[in-house]
Amino acid sequence: MYNNDDDSKVVRMTTEGHIKQTIQKKxxxxxxxxxxxxxAENINEDVVVVDDAYPSTIVVVNKRGEYRYTYPDSSQSSHTIELCDGIACDNTGCILVSDCGKHRIHQIDMDGRFIQFILTKQNGVHGAQGLSIDNKGQLWLCNNNGKEIKWTYKLDLNA
Incomplete structure (x- = not known):
């Protein structure tokens, strides 16, 4: 939920539509x-949010709504996100971030540490606007240039 009055928040609701949790402040x-x-939510129930201020950031809180980290932080200046248009969490807790502006997909671990760019412009990424990981572990990507990217997502824990 976004409001110009500086009270933007994320609300967790039950399937019946009742508010279960409000996440808003540090x-x-x-x-x-x-x-x-x-x-999105990762395997340890962290809530992962794209904050669409410019440049985009990823804000992560734990399942109680307590602030954990922001990606990228000031020490990760080479990993900035120009325009994030999608996030997905895999079954190991990693977070994938689509950067539409820089034509690449970031992979970060569950603690916000950069692992690698798993796909870039050299792989055919152009304006990545959305992504998802299906139950077979396949990465689905909305690619702005209409070209199919053949790539299998596998986490390399040694990267």
Whole structure:
């Protein structure tokens, strides 16, 4: 949920539509999000949110709504995200981030550490606008140039 009055939040709801949890502020009452755009949950129930401020960031809180980290942080300046248009979490807890502006897919671990760019412009990525991982572990990517990218997603824990 986004509001220009600096009270953007993520709301977890039951299947009946009742509010179960509201995630909005850090402990210091500082806003977590400027413009939340996409949300996902990883295997340890962290809530992963794309904050669509420019440049885009990924904000992660634990299942209790407590702030864990922001990706990229100031020490990861070479891994900036120009425009994030999709996130997905795999079965190992890694987070995949599509960077539409820089034509690449980031892979970060569940603690926000950069692992690698798993796909880039050299692989045919152009304006990656969405991604998903199916139950077979296959990565699905919305590629803006209409070209199919043949690639199998496998996590390399030694990367």
């Amino acid at each position: 402990k210091q009452h500082e806003s977590l999000y400027q413009n939340p755009k996409y949300v």
